[in-house]
Amino acid sequence: MNVTRPGKAPVEDPQGSLYASHQKVYPRSVKGTVRQVKWAVLWLLLALYYLVPWLRWDRGAGVPDQAVLVDLSHGRLFFLWFEIWPQEVYFLTGVLVLGAIGLFAVTSLFGRVWCGFTCPQTVWTDLFMWIERRIEGDRNARIKLDQGAHDGAWWKKKALKHAAWLGIAMATGGAWIMYFNDAPTVTLDVLTGQASLTVYGFFALFTATTYILAGAAREQVCTYMCPWPRFQGAMLDENSVVVTYRGWRGEPRGKPEAAHGDCVACQACVHVCPTGIDIRDGQQMECIGCGLCVDACDDIMDRLGRPRGLVAFETLKSLAASQAATAGMPPGEARFTAGMAARKPQKVIRPRTLIYSGILVAVTALMLGAWLLRPTLTLHVERDRAPLFVQLSDGGIRNGYTVRITNKTRGQNTQLILVLEGPQGLQMLVQEAPLDALGRPILAARDDGISQWRTLVTAPPTLRLPENTPVTFRLIDAEGRSIAARGSSFLGPRP
Amino acid sequence: MPTKIEKDHISGQETTGHEWDGLKELNTPLPKWWLYTFYATILFSLVWVILYPAFPIQGWTGLTGWTARGALPAQLEAERARTEPMLARVREAGLQGTADDPELRAFALAGGRIGFANNCAGCHGAGGQGAPGGFPNLADDDWLFGGTLEDIHHTIAHGVRAGESDQERGIPMPAFLAMGMLTPAEIADTAEFVLSFTGRATDEAAAQRGAEHYEINCSSCHGPAGEGMREQGAPALNNQIWLYGGDRQSIIRSIAYSRAGVMPSWQGRLDPAMVTMITVYVHALGGGE
Numbered sequence: 001m002n003v004t005r006p007g008k009a010p011v012e013d014p015q016g017s018l019y020a021s022h023q024k025v026y027p028r029s030v031k032g033t034v035r036q037v038k039w040a041v042l043w044l045l046l047a048l049y050y051l052v053p054w055l056r057w058d059r060g061a062g063v064p065d066q067a068v069l070v071d072l073s074h075g076r077l078f079f080l081w082f083e084i085w086p087q088e089v090y091f092l093t094g095v096l097v098l099g100a101i102g103l104f105a106v107t108s109l110f111g112r113v114w115c116g117f118t119c120p121q122t123v124w125t126d127l128f129m130w131i132e133r134r135i136e137g138d139r140n141a142r143i144k145l146d147q148g149a150h151d152g153a154w155w156k157k158k159a160l161k162h163a164a165w166l167g168i169a170m171a172t173g174g175a176w177i178m179y180f181n182d183a184p185t186v187t188l189d190v191l192t193g194q195a196s197l198t199v200y201g202f203f204a205l206f207t208a209t210t211y212i213l214a215g216a217a218r219e220q221v222c223t224y225m226c227p228w229p230r231f232q233g234a235m236l237d238e239n240s241v242v243v244t245y246r247g248w249r250g251e252p253r254g255k256p257e258a259a260h261g262d263c264v265a266c267q268a269c270v271h272v273c274p275t276g277i278d279i280r281d282g283q284q285m286e287c288i289g290c291g292l293c294v295d296a297c298d299d300i301m302d303r304l305g306r307p308r309g310l311v312a313f314e315t316l317k318s319l320a321a322s323q324a325a326t327a328g329m330p331p332g333e334a335r336f337t338a339g340m341a342a343r344k345p346q347k348v349i350r351p352r353t354l355i356y357s358g359i360l361v362a363v364t365a366l367m368l369g370a371w372l373l374r375p376t377l378t379l380h381v382e383r384d385r386a387p388l389f390v391q392l393s394d395g396g397i398r399n400g401y402t403v404r405i406t407n408k409t410r411g412q413n414t415q416l417i418l419v420l421e422g423p424q425g426l427q428m429l430v431q432e433a434p435l436d437a438l439g440r441p442i443l444a445a446r447d448d449g450i451s452q453w454r455t456l457v458t459a460p461p462t463l464r465l466p467e468n469t470p471v472t473f474r475l476i477d478a479e480g481r482s483i484a485a486r487g488s489s490f491l492g493p494r495p
Numbered sequence: 496m497p498t499k500i501e502k503d504h505i506s507g508q509e510t511t512g513h514e515w516d517g518l519k520e521l522n523t524p525l526p527k528w529w530l531y532t533f534y535a536t537i538l539f540s541l542v543w544v545i546l547y548p549a550f551p552i553q554g555w556t557g558l559t560g561w562t563a564r565g566a567l568p569a570q571l572e573a574e575r576a577r578t579e580p581m582l583a584r585v586r587e588a589g590l591q592g593t594a595d596d597p598e599l600r601a602f603a604l605a606g607g608r609i610g611f612a613n614n615c616a617g618c619h620g621a622g623g624q625g626a627p628g629g630f631p632n633l634a635d636d637d638w639l640f641g642g643t644l645e646d647i648h649h650t651i652a653h654g655v656r657a658g659e660s661d662q663e664r665g666i667p668m669p670a671f672l673a674m675g676m677l678t679p680a681e682i683a684d685t686a687e688f689v690l691s692f693t694g695r696a697t698d699e700a701a702a703q704r705g706a707e708h709y710e711i712n713c714s715s716c717h718g719p720a721g722e723g724m725r726e727q728g729a730p731a732l733n734n735q736i737w738l739y740g741g742d743r744q745s746i747i748r749s750i751a752y753s754r755a756g757v758m759p760s761w762q763g764r765l766d767p768a769m770v771t772m773i774t775v776y777v778h779a780l781g782g783g784e
Contacts, residue, residue, distance in 0.1 A: 018511065020524035224526055387624030390781060393637040393734035398781070400622075400634065431779060432600075454779055461735075 024146070025219060025276035027129060028139035028268075032295025041117045042126055050171065053178035059083075060410060063448070070180050085408065088374070094367040101363065105356035107235040109348065111242040111313075112289030115228070121221050122288060124172070124214035125274065128165055135161045139271055165215045166207075173207030219275035222288055229285050238317040239347045243291050245269075245280040245311050246319065248326040248339050261331045262310050268300050269293035269311055279311055307336070318344040377414065377445065379484040380404040381455075381473045389491045395461035397492040403430070403473060404452040405445040405484075414445040416483055418455075422471035422490060425463040429456045443475070457490060467494050578606075582768040590644050594775050607776025610769045614761065615777075623780045629738055629756040634781035637736040639728045640664045642784035646725075648774040654760030655728065663760060665728035671712065672751035679751075681708050686746040689713075692721040692733040693741070 057067035057080065064071060069078040077084040077092070084091055103114055116122060136142045136157050145154060177186055177199050189195035190203065213221055222229060236242065250263030263280070270278050272292045277284055279293045297311040325342030329335040384400035392398055407414055417440045420428045430441035431454045445451050455473075459465055469492075474485040500512040503521055510519045544550050547557040556562065581602050585593050593599045612621065620626055623633030631639060640650045653660035656667065671677040677685065681704075687696050688705030696702040710719070716729035723731030730738055739745055739754050761770055777783075 018522065018524055019527045019530050021527050220526060220528075224529065384622055386620060386622035387632070387634055390624070390632060390634045391735060392635055393731070393736050395735040398635070400780075429782065431782065432597075456782055 022220070023276065025274065026139045026142050026271075027274045027276075027292075028271040028296075029133055030272040030292050030295045030299070032292075032298055034291040034295045038117060038126065038290065038292075042123050045118060045120075045123050046127065050175050053175060053183040063410070064182060066182055068179060069182070072180060082371075083408075091367065091371065094363060094370075098360065098363055098367070101356055101359050104235050105353060105360060107232055108237065108240055108352050108356060109346075111236060111240050112229075112232060112287070115222065115232075115288040116290030119288075121213060121226070122274075122290065124168075124210060125218050127168065128214040128218075129274070131164045131168070132161055135164065162215075165211055169207045169211035169214075170203075172210040173203045173205070176206040177202050219286070219288075222275060223286050229288075233285075235352075237350075237352065238320070239315050239350060241313050241315055241346060242283065243279060243287060243289050243294060243311065244314045244316065244319050245282075246309070246314070246322065246339070247280070248319075248323045249336055250280070250310050252331070259331065262301070262304075262306050262336075264300065264304065266300055268296040272296040283316070315344070315346050318346070375484070376408040377475075377484055378406045379473065379475050379486045380406065381486045381488045383488050383491075389493070391493070392458070396458055396463075397465070398456055398458045399490050401455045401457065401473075401488065402452055403443070403455045404450055405443060405475070406450050407445040407447060410447045412447075414447070416443050416445065416475040416477060417441070418443050419474050419476060420457065420471060421474055423459075423463065423465060423469060425460060426471065426490065427458045427460070429458070431455070459490065459492065464495060465490065465492050467492060582766065585768040585771055590648055590771055590774060593771055594644055594778070600775060603772040603775040604779060606769070607772035607774070610765065610773045611776055614765065615773065618758075623777060627740070629754060631738060631756070632736070632781075633777050635736060636781060636784075637731065637734060638784060639723075639725065639730055639738075641725050642778070642781075644774060644778050644783065647777055647783065648770065650758075651770055651774060651777075652760065652762040655758040656755055657757050657759050659760035660762065664758075665755065666716075667755050668716070668729075668753045669712075670751065670753035673753070676712065677708060677750070681705075682747055682750045685709050685713070685750055686743055689721065689732050689746055689750075690743060693735070 052068050053066065055067035056065050057078070058065055059078070064076075064078060066078065067080055069076075071078065075086045082091075106113060132142070136145055145157065148154065174187070174190065177190075180202075181199065186195060186199060190199065195203075217225075245263075250261045252259075252261055253263040253265040254260035255264065269280065270276075270293075272295070273279070274290060274292065275286045275288060277286045279287065291313060293311045294313065298308040301308050301310055321342045321344050322339040326335045326339040329338065380403075382402040382404065384402075388399075390398045390400070403418065405414075405416070417436060418428070418430060418433075419440060420426060428441070430443065433441035433443055433453055436442050441453075443451070443453060457471070469490040470487060471490050472485055472487050475483040477483055499510075499514065500522075501510050501519070502508070503510060503519075506521060508521045508523070511522045513520055545557065546559050547561055548555055549557065581599075585599055585603060588596060588599055593603050611619075611623070615623075618626065618630045619633055620630070625632030631637075636642070638646065640646055640655075649662070650664050653662045653664060655663060656665040657663060669676060671685075672679065672682060684701045684705035685708045686705065687698055687701040688703075688709050690696045691702045716724050716727045717732055718724055718729075721732035723729050723733075730736075735741075737745070738756070739749050761773075765773075
């Protein structure tokens with residue numbers, strides 16, 4: 001792949017300069033199939049982002065009723081039916097792993113569709129450019145405006161644009177904090193000045209990043225900041241669908257005459273490009289694969305009465321096949337027919353895609369299994385470290401334990417009986433626990449939380465135990481079924 | 496300045512003009528705003544150094560005069576304000592009230608653990624396991640001055656033989672050899688008799704002789720059968736727990752030269768709520784009485 005830097009070398013930079021001035025990109029508006037798909041994706045994703053925090057979800061009394069909420073102060077993550085505790089963050093990690101592998105798989109099949117259609121940077125930049133066009137006009141009007149005098153009209157347009165951008169940025173920053181706070185409450189708090197400094201801080205942070213990244217930085221985020229373009233080349237191969245210029249059909253460029261190819265050098269593909277590159281230079285790191293040049297070129301081909309697809313989504317293998325079939329042929333219908341006939345279908349099943357889908361299936365199965373088998377009630381027993389054991393006045397030995405029950409359910413019967421399994425004669429006392437009819441301690445685990453009891457186990461002087469005796473604490477329900485168990489040890493002096 | 500800038504004929508890019516043993520570097524210019532961001536971070540650090548004590552010069556406090564130590568009182572004050580409502584509730588509820596209320600009890604156990612670690616663990620050990628040489632184990636079932644909440648609270652509040660409170664615990668034990676009250680042989684006999692409480696006497700005649708000395712000198716505090724007496728803090732001599740060692744030599748030494756543990760009075764040193772919380776914590780260590 002031929003990698004070049006964005007745009008052309010700026011003329012004002014002296015020769016040999018190690019620093020390049022930013023060349024502003026003025027993308028032209030475009031209509032077409034790809035653009036329509038992009039609009040649909042854009043509005044759908046924006047609607048999801050802004051509206052999801054307002055989605056309510058009944059979980060019962062005393063529990064947040066927001067469908068998607070990261071409740072940091074209470075250490076819970078709510079996502080529709082799912083509720084995750086901090087120690088279960090690996091489920092989130094699993095989702096991220098799935099996302100990454102999914103991204104690899106999609107990239108190996110369809111190129112940079114993530115970058116071109118769904119990446120937040122692309123979506124918000126697209127939205128900001130739409131605003132910009134509504135206020136300042138299309139490409140030529142904007143270039144003229146920037147080159148012209150800074151008169152009243154200039155100030156008015158610029159102020160209006162930046163105000164609109166700032167409004168969107170604030171809505172974006174505002175929506176972000178709603179994912180971490182109850183949306184109606186935090187909205188009211190922010191508006192009335194009641195919210196915490198943290199909330200205002202993150203509100204300001206995400207407002208600023210949206211405004212700067214989508215308003216000013218734009219394609220430079222993709223080119224200079226984002227690591228993804230740097231290594232996505234490893235996911236792509238000659239069987240991935242990418243945006244290509246069919247040079248075999250377009251060259252040599254020029255006026256639409258017999259001696260020239262289909263490319264009329266109209267620059268339409270360059271003018272619509274949001275990153276300011278020329279797709280005819282081949283595959284480039286800066287190309288985000290949005291396909292707007294496809295729409296632009298199709299429009300020109302329609303006007304010239306030529307078939308569409310001079311710039312098209314195609315695999316590099318197919319492109320090379322057409323190239324080879326038309327090598328040395330002069331421009332004309334014969335070359336076009338030969339090139340189109342030589343195209344090759346995409347090879348979807350190949351080691352790369354098989355491995356990616358294999359990992360996807362495996363990780364999904366693993367996650368699903370882990371979720372379904374996840375215990376909702378766990379028992380932990382922590383033995384006292386200091387003192388390791390206590391000698392009693394009658395010569396008996398006592399060990400102290402902290403018994404902890406983690407209950408991830410709500411509204412279920414959690415009156416459980418704790419029994420100790422170990423040598424006959426060991427006596428267990430659970431502080432603050434009532435006893436059942438058989439004199440066994442009843443532990444009432446509180447809903448959706450961790451309860452703990454200090455527990456003392458005593459070996460009477462008549463019971464001679466070794467230095468270390470394994471014991472098991474077991475929780476049973478009223479019917480005697482084992483609910484959870486945890487092994488520990490009972491320590492004493494060397495006999 | 497690099498002088499030998501060339502155009503690379505493969506990529507069409509210029510080189511930086513630098514050459515290392517024939518290796519040349521393509522010039523891929525950094526965006527200028529990136530460079531300016533770097534300058535901005537340098538500027539930020541300069542401002543930081545001027546405002547804050549960030550320069551390694553003795554006495555340089557920065558223009559703001561900020562120090563971590565100077566910021567501590569405000570943080571402590573904020574922390575006090577945060578915990579004060581609960582501490583007030585503990586003071587209000589009193590000892591038994593705190594121990595009975597589940598919420599206050601949980602708070603007292605957590606706060607008492609910290610208070611114990613800060614003030615008591617130095618002698619009594621983490622977890623209250625005590626230490627040899629007269630620092631009692633607080634996790635066992637033998638209490639010198641009583642193991643009820645009230646008893647423990649009184650001991651912590653007024654201290655032991657420290658002369659800091661007129662309600663303090665413990666009276667001194669005479670040093671029977673040093674004060675000339677018993678001869679070495681009589682002390683050995685008395686020790687033999689004390690050992691007989693736990694069935695460890697080996698010289699029946701000596702124990703018989705010692706019984707008489709014990710009756711006259713020891714039983715008023717330690718009890719006729721060695722059961723101890725909590726009013727004086729006289730330890731029981733008829734069980735398995737020995738504060739200063741239970742072997743013959745240790746017992747002889749204890750009789751001859753006396754033993755007396757000392758603990759300061761914590762009333763006035765600690766917040767009343769903290770004394771209450773430490774009491775609840777200590778009571779829970781070994782179950783109390």
